[in-house]
């Protein structure tokens with residue numbers, strides 16, 4: 001009977017609200033995995049990356065060589081990818097919607113200025129994997145991006161950048177056991 005259910009539902013809603021409000025945002029420790037977890041697979045669609053497709057595939061492969069907690073994989077035909085990679089005439093950029101999800105733009109403006117297409121691809125994928133820009137910075141840093149100059153072609157994340165991505169995906173994997181993607 002709706003009349004009997006209403007108070008109970010209202011009480012439940014109040015309880016839920018209280019619980020959520022009472023949990024301090026800072027009191028959420030990352031669960032320490034007690035067993036080896038498989039990598040989280042993040043798919044990418046380079047179908048609209050035009051002349052940059054090989055560079056995008058190389059950038060993804062570099063991440064796969066560099067970290068173990070996430071694996072970038074070309075999306076299967078007909079499936080929706082976590083990451084869309086698009087070529088355009090602007091400056092390269094990434095729009096991240098959540099960890100491992102978003103759109104990468106391989107902008108021809110930087111390519112025309114002489115920046116490495118593989119470094120651009122790897123750098124922008126780094127944003128989708130949770131890394132911020134670190135500009136200005138040295139060529140040894142992937143996230144120093146264009147600030148390292150056009151002579152810098154290094155497409156590899158440094159130790160700190162690798163570790164940061166590993167940590168973010170370790171936390172994501174720990175939570176993934178109770179929540180669907």
Ligand SMILES: [Zn+2]
Nearest residue numbers: 123127133145
């Ligand atoms: Zn950037």
